[in-house]
Amino acid sequence: MAPILRSTSLIALLVFQISLFFFVSTLPISSGSEDSYTITGRVRIPASTAIGHAAKFSNIKVVLNGGQNITFLRPDGYFTFHKVPAGTHLIEVYALGFFFSPVRVDVSARHHGKVQATLTETRRSLTELVLEPLRADQYYEMREPFNVMAILKSPMGLMVGFMVVVVFLMPKLMENIDPEEMKRTQEELRNQGVPSLSSLLPASR
């Protein structure tokens, strides 16, 4: 979990920084005959992000009411839904590499199709229908860079480490042991006929 959180917060920061670059005022426009209106909005994606997904508008779909209508973005990021009746609707943006909050859109019949928009995820109301991703999605796990500690911590690393300890530290330890006691133990062991290699082990006690 930890790497996921770290990367998303980093990307979110990046998104925020880059999205400050320009800001065109776009009022939610709607027009039309008595009972059907037009919803116009805009999707804005930060120019470039840390991850490799090229934010191409040609791959983005805008979905009204869970698939009732699907539209695409123009080069400037605008989209339009035509012939929408008055009422409360749901607009979702699907773009690979980004997560957008669904938007609740109220089209008012009384105010000639005035549009009110609210992000349903954050409950933030929008003054204009400009949709920005909540976060950039990273679909792949990042490979941890080469790390000596990780190797050492692995079971095999621990085994090797133990061997190193035995090979290099054990003779040092043996030197500190009283030679008389050592001799006695060795004799004891020799009587038992245990291979001499294992005679090192009790010495470490």
Add this chain to the structure above:
Amino acid sequence: MAMAVRVYLLLFVFLSSAIVSFSLYEDQVGLMDWHQRYIGKVKHAVFHTQKTGRKRVIVSTEENVVASLDLRRGEIFWRHVLGTKDAIDGVDIALGKYVITLSSQGSMLRAWNLPDGQMVWETSLHSAQQSKSLLSVPINLKVDKDYPILVFGGGYLHAVSAVDGEVLWKKDFTAEGFEVQRVLQPPESSIIYVLGFLHSSEAVVYQIDSKTGEVVAQKSMVFPGGFSGEISSVSSDKVVVLDSTRSILVTIGFLDGDISFQKTRISELVEDSGNAEILSPLLSNMLAVKVNKRTIFVRVGGNGKLEVVDSLSDETAMSDSLPVADDQVAFASVHHEGSKIHLMVKLVDDLDNVLLRESIQMDQHRGRVHKVFINNYIKTDRSNGFRALIVMEDHSLLLLQQGAIVWSREEGLASVTDVTTAELPVEKDGVSVAKVEHTLVDWLKGHMLKLKGSLLLASPEDVVAIQEMRMKSSGRNKLTRDHNGFRKLFIALTRAGKLFALHTGDGRIVWSMLLTSPSNSEACARPSGISLYQWQVPHHHAMDENPSVLVVGRCGSDSSAPAVLSFVDVYTGKEISSSDIAHSVVQVMPLPFTDSTEQRLHLIADTDGHVHLYPKTSEALSIFQREFQNVYWYTVEGDDGIIRGHAMKSSCAGETADEYCFTTRELWTVVFPSESEKIISTLTRKPNEVVHTQAKVSTDQDVLYKYVSRNLLFVATVSPKGAGEIGSVTPEESALVVYLIDTITGRILHRLSHQGCQGPVHAVFSENWVVYHYFNLRAHKYEVTVVEIYDQSRAENKNVWKLILGKHNLTAPISSYSRPEMLTKSQSYFFSQSVKTIAVTSTAKGITSKQLLIGTMGDQILALDKRFVDPRRTLNPSQAEKEEGIIPLTDSLPIIPQSYITHSLKVEGLRGIVTAPSKLESTTHVFAYGVDLFYTRLAPSKTYDSLTDDFSYALLLITIVALVAAIYITWVLSEKKELSEKWR
């Protein structure tokens, strides 16, 4: 003992505390998964083969796809899948740089940038009524003059600027009920001729100023016979149409706005006249008419006189005419002869002058040619060369050039209707299909490379080598069964009635077979595919038999149409047998019985309420007679809101009936009040699902027994007002009610109502739980609810003494007729995306924890652990609950980007997800289909029963070698030391 339990518990806690999500490294893409991109059956094709730039063809398809294909290799440059209600009516290229599509019955006009597919503009056109739609893009465009695009649809004629999509003018024809048939834009003229019919009996020609849209002149003339069918425009001032009796050809001339009729009886042209049909291609001064399975070519003389110039037998597909050099016009025709197809390109003026005649061997499983599109190019010797794009009956798309198939695309796979799995044959002794392992040195080298890769020490060339090695490795593409069950076949049935076997290793087509009607009658030449069933899965005593599948096809779109059954050998792809059945097919029910050759018994219900037993053998009949009293089934009448339960009654009476036909009696009915509830979704468990344990131990050492019944039906109903789209109803008007109904007794076991909610409902039913997705109008968010059902009648069986003394009811037979005491638990969560379909992983023994596979509106598939939809989640789980792996309750379900199993791919037009277990308990196959196909292998709890592909054998080997060396060195050292000790 207690210690061991504790250790086990600790281990379990350790394992479960880490939330296992599906995750993938970028370099692992393509190791276990594959993705295939399709477009669907091509409806229109426009070539774009100018000298500069890449040669491409723009196509629109029946799957509402507009795409640009590479003409050399058939690859997709770009593609867009429009909404399901946004069917494409026409496609063309304007200004040499925009692709124009007309969709939604002529009310939506879009322009796409030709090189990259970016949408340039979009215009919604007025439409007031249903009518045919027509797109006319001026051909000879000069850069300085902006001729408008003319669109007729919904009773309006619109002129739209090709540059920015602005509507220049529109003409309302709704009042008169005028149907535009042809729009002619003579070059170098500002007058547009619009020819159409009024109430299909009066021909009207309008002359409209192309700049302003004003009607300059209008002429009309009544034709007493009335018109019908297709219209064929033969020249700039003449069209030919059939009269309503389909026996007279009427030539309508509208030279300079004057209308003249000229009638010619078809019987005057050909002897054996019947109902004629005008073929739609645009040929100049020529007309193709289909009479009695013959295609005749009729030349239209200057004075409107008709004469037959040629006739072709057999079914012939024709292209539109194509201007070639020197003001000549050519067209292509394709007809079959045996296993070959003949492509001919002729000049329209001179049919004897065949420009091109090619014969191409064609796979008979592609069926007949449906459509031909031709395009010409200048060869190096300055003569004309032709390439033809043909659409076959199985929806495949082929490019023919110079007598060969340059490329082909299996577009039938874009319309998969049903999928099942099949095993591959067992590897025979001594017959090694592919030698996988090479020498030890190579093996070591490979693993050294892998080790380098996993330590991130590999150079870019090494990475490429590793990737290549992985792709080829482990014989994953072999055509034999493997130990882990990773190699399998997915059998897919397409709407065109073609069966494909896809290999799970790389997604290649192992075999394909086109469904045919055995009687080959006129009415049912080509049945469409409906569903697939496992017919014979030999495993015990019929090992020598090949497994087979049952394919159900239908001869028409109507459910009462006669059906075709076909039995197909899975190993070879050959049809074992097929039969036209006299009755219709409404429902096919696999029964839980097999005969001695492991053929599964199936019941097929028809529209008359009879059921028919298959296979029609006496053995099957005797097995069925034994279980006669225990066969129940149900029907759902969605429109009337009725669910009925049925049981067997007796054999059919009447002379047509055979002994395999049975009548049924109605057992129960559940009627939903039509004024307040409408059925929108029904669902049962998968019949072949495996449940590992019925008991569920909770934290306080309590046991809950899952209510696992195969006869549970999940039904969701909404208020009739809420059955429409989101936004058409207020929260007060709509309510969603879900039911769990026992299909044997019709008893409603559980009812749950959600006020202020509406559909669409997408649900998944597994073991003892249902998870469903719907829309909450109050919160204006999607919601997911889980319902778990437990059997209370067994809850008393906790006492050990009771178990020992046998005073329990665990061995009591379970019957639907005994009144169950149920305990249901449910919980709801928000979900932030629209959903197209939900599935659940399935494993061989059902031990592995489950994941929900949620196909989102964005055509991605999200794997969500079942533990996120667990009704026992609480806000503050106790320590014991945490140890059990209960996640603290949150109001919405998390969407972790790493758990998209489709990673950075999309399964465009996603329609369904199929899961199948592999032999390895931890792993499951996932196959998703839509316009695209996607396959991957999932391990919902990680691969705990096998080493992953990433496991570094080299590191293990190196460690062992190092250890041995170290042991040797220390031994030598100690010997020396000992020696020196002795010398001292």
